[in-house]
Amino acid sequence: MNIEEFRQHCLPLNGVTEKMPFDKANNDYDRNLLVFSIGDKWFCFVNIEVFDFCDLKSAPDVSADLQAEYEAVKPGYHMNHKHWISVYFNQDIPDKRIFELIDDAYQRVLGSLPKGEREKYKVSNI
Secondary structure, three states, rough: HHEEEEEEEEHOOOOOEEEEOOOOOHHHHHOOEEEEEEOEEEEEEEOOOOOEEEEOOOOOOHHHHHHHHOOOOOOOOOOOOOOOOEEEEEOOHHHHHHHHHHHHHHHHHHOOOOHHHHHHHHOOOE
């Protein structure tokens, strides 16, 4: 997988936007983080230059199971370890499974939006 395949999976999801909000960060790594969100809530982010892993919103029980199953899944980088996971590319987790986790993160955040806002994105292409 590469950054363009990653973006092409995320961007068609209803209501998804991307941005690079850390242009004033103290280091290049954080400045190069691309964030995907629905409404104003993030569901994943990735470094566009290094492209070593992505952080994804996850349920605590799912997160624990994934970390037990895959060495490539760790607690979320710079995020709440209970609700976020870091998924490292080119390790023991297949790209197809990463795409499924992206979809799950999207649905998790979509479901947390207020009803009125959620209705705008009701029809999903997942």
